[in-house]
Amino acid sequence: MRVYDLILKKRGGGELSREEINYLIAGYTAGTIPDYQLSAFAMAVYFQGMTDREMLDLTLAMVGSGDTVSLSKIPGVKVDKHSTGGVGDTTTLVLAPLVAAAGVPVAKMAGRSLGHTGGTLDKLEAIPGFQSSLSIDEMIKAVQTCGIAVVGQTANLVPADKKLYALRDVTATVDSLPLIATSIMSKKLAAGADAFVLDVKTGDGAFMKELEEAFTLAEAMVEIGTGAGRETIAVITNMDQPLGWAVGNALEVKEAILTLQGKGPVDLAELCQVLGSWMLLLGGKATCLQEGRKILEQTIASGAALDKLRELIRLQHGDTAVVDDFSPLPRAKVTVPVKAVDRGYVHRLRAETVGRAAMALGAGRETKDDPVDLAVGVVLVKKVGDRVDPGDELAMIHLNCAPEAPLAAAARGLILEAYEVKPAPVAKPQLIFGYVDRAGRHRIF
Ligand code: URA
Ligand code: CA
Numbered sequence: 001m002r003v004y005d006l007i008l009k010k011r012g013g014g015e016l017s018r019e020e021i022n023y024l025i026a027g028y029t030a031g032t033i034p035d036y037q038l039s040a041f042a043m044a045v046y047f048q049g050m051t052d053r054e055m056l057d058l059t060l061a062m063v064g065s066g067d068t069v070s071l072s073k074i075p076g077v078k079v080d081k082h083s084t085g086g087v088g089d090t091t092t093l094v095l096a097p098l099v100a101a102a103g104v105p106v107a108k109m110a111g112r113s114l115g116h117t118g119g120t121l122d123k124l125e126a127i128p129g130f131q132s133s134l135s136i137d138e139m140i141k142a143v144q145t146c147g148i149a150v151v152g153q154t155a156n157l158v159p160a161d162k163k164l165y166a167l168r169d170v171t172a173t174v175d176s177l178p179l180i181a182t183s184i185m186s187k188k189l190a191a192g193a194d195a196f197v198l199d200v201k202t203g204d205g206a207f208m209k210e211l212e213e214a215f216t217l218a219e220a221m222v223e224i225g226t227g228a229g230r231e232t233i234a235v236i237t238n239m240d241q242p243l244g245w246a247v248g249n250a251l252e253v254k255e256a257i258l259t260l261q262g263k264g265p266v267d268l269a270e271l272c273q274v275l276g277s278w279m280l281l282l283g284g285k286a287t288c289l290q291e292g293r294k295i296l297e298q299t300i301a302s303g304a305a306l307d308k309l310r311e312l313i314r315l316q317h318g319d320t321a322v323v324d325d326f327s328p329l330p331r332a333k334v335t336v337p338v339k340a341v342d343r344g345y346v347h348r349l350r351a352e353t354v355g356r357a358a359m360a361l362g363a364g365r366e367t368k369d370d371p372v373d374l375a376v377g378v379v380l381v382k383k384v385g386d387r388v389d390p391g392d393e394l395a396m397i398h399l400n401c402a403p404e405a406p407l408a409a410a411a412r413g414l415i416l417e418a419y420e421v422k423p424a425p426v427a428k429p430q431l432i433f434g435y436v437d438r439a440g441r442h443r444i445f
Contacts (some may be wrong), residue, residue, distance in 0.1 A: 003027070003037045010044040018057040025061035029160045035167055042164070042173040050178035055220060056227040058178070062186035065160035069109075069136055069192035074143050076105045079283045080193035081275055082184065084217070085117035087205040087355035088242035088380075092120045092150075093256035094264070094272045095279070097308035100148035101299045102276075104283035107143045108150040109157075109191045113364045113372065116205070116355025118252065121152050126250035126374040128328050130318030146311045157190040180207065181220035188225070195231040195282040197275055198222070202433065203240030205351025211236070211433055215443075218436040226438050231282050236433040237271060241349040241384050244268035248363040248377015250329040251398060257323060260306045267383075267431055273297075274432055330375035332398035336408055338415045340388040348420035349384050357414035360407065361399050376400055378415060385428040394419055 001023050006016060016024075024041065027033035050058065071078045079099070083089055092110060100106040110120035110132070121132050134142065134151040142149035161183050168174045188196055198221055201207070202214035218234035225232025244265040246255040258264045259272065277292030286292035299305045306323060313320045319328050358364060362373035379396045382388050395415050401407050434443040 003033055003041075007037065007040050007044055010041060010048055013048045015051050016054055021054065021057045022061045022064075025058070025065060025160050028163065029065040038164065038167055039171045039173075042168055042171060042176070042179060045178055046173045046176040052220070052223045052227070055178050055182050056224050059182045059186045059189065059224050060228065062158050062160040062164075062182060063190050066158050066190065067155040068157070068190045069155060071107050071140065071143075071192040071194075073140055074105050074107060076103070077195060077283045078105050078107055078193045079195045079197060079279045080108065080188060080191065081197045081199065081279060082188055083199040084184070084201050084207055086201045086239040086243060087116060087118070087351040087358075088244055088247035088252065089118065089201075089239075090123070090244050090246065090252040090256050090259070090268055091199065091272055091275060093123055093253065094259045094268065095276055096148060096150055097260060097312055098272060098296060098299060098305045099276050099279045099283070100146075100312075101304040101308035102280055102295050103147070103285045104279055105143050106148045106150070107139055107193070108148075109153050110150050111153070112368070114368060115366075116352060116359050116364060118247070118249070118364060120150065122372050122374065123249045123252050123256075124150060124316075124318075126253050126330055127313055127318040127322055130313060131316045134316070142315050146308075146315055148308060148312045149315070150312065158186045161186050175207070177213070177217055177220060181217060181224060185221055185224040185228075189228055189230065193230070196225050196233075197278045197282060198225075198232065198234035199271075199275055200234045200236050201239035202236060203238055203351065204353075205242065205355055206239040215434070215436065215441050219441060222436045222438065232438075233278055233282070234436045235274060235278065236435065238429055238431050238433065239351055240429060242351045242354050242380060243271065245380050246377060247354055247358045247380070248361070248398060249372065249374040250331070251377040251379055253322070253329060254326050257306070257309070257326075260300060260309055262300050270431055332375040332377075333400050334398075334403050334408075336397045336399065336403050336412065337393045338395045338397060338412050340382070340390055340392045340394050340419075340421060341416075342421040343389050344387075344421045344423040345426050346382050346384050346386050346388060346419060347422045347426050349380065349382075350418040350420075353414055353418035354378055354380070357397070357411045357418070360411050360414065361397070373400055378411075382419070385426055387425075388421055
């Protein structure tokens, strides 16, 4: 087999066999196939796409490039949730304890933030003492004893993806649907869950700006997961404006705790109910989504979900006091309000621009080795559909510099740019656009 011929075949729109795909990925991982050939291959895929069969084979080849986690020692159906990434997406912090309290075991490998999208690990580490560097055995033991663990990746999972993603990043091939779908699903499969609930985000702050693209990505990922023998569904959700009020690590921990107390923002709470109901259904703890929702509502109302968060924090050596009192969380030195200039209604609140503001403040990372300021961020007061009068607070910026510093002005400018206020009233935006299961797509209107 010659790599040249495989590149040529894909360039011409041909379909690669499983053996050919395995050859490429094994050679690339081992270093016997050079970056420049994989770059050309990635570009060929970018233009020619891949069939469902090719995507499944590529995903499995990538899974096979490194270690895989076995969760078989944990009884029950392990359901993992994955979000394709958004701004202020606080859902994992809420969902993990919520569904664990309802009986679905959660063995979560979470990531760190990169670019304008946040990472669950950074958020959890805003809790003083919280340890995310558990070994796989320690994680399994934690889930066996209390049904939940959220850890950083320690094992050598999917090295082929690490290499390929870095290559795509510098060869303009990140935004290729087959490469995104296989990259995400290879990591999900390697982490060992039995079933997946995917939150595919669409809109300003998401990878997929258009609804149609989001549905197509969701279909590809559901096809891969199902093809690999794991029940997989994808919910298509709105990421035009940030989710909830808070964007920033400690601020989102606070928001998650409020949500588990039943006092969180409506959009975040609703998304957690929807994704959580699917997790209960796939985990065999509910027979339909309606029943799942009822169980989750009771789990919040009884305080069981909040108790589960307390248990998670205790087990991972964090300060459980934060659950009842936010004062141990890192707090920014100053808060600066951003006030409305115009009268009217919020028509848009651009998620990516808010994300960029939070990044500028230090809440995220530009490259993977950048430090993160856990205290800073933005708390949105007005969201799409809300009425505003001149002088009303639109948002509050939490920052660790003087209020007159250039950074404060820059962040304030970005937040003002994110808001679009117009005179006519406007409805609250639709949060859930539909879902994809093995039967196909289901649009919600
Ligand atoms: N997230 C991933 O893990 N991989 C991609 O290719 C894109 C987003
Ligand atoms: Ca949020």
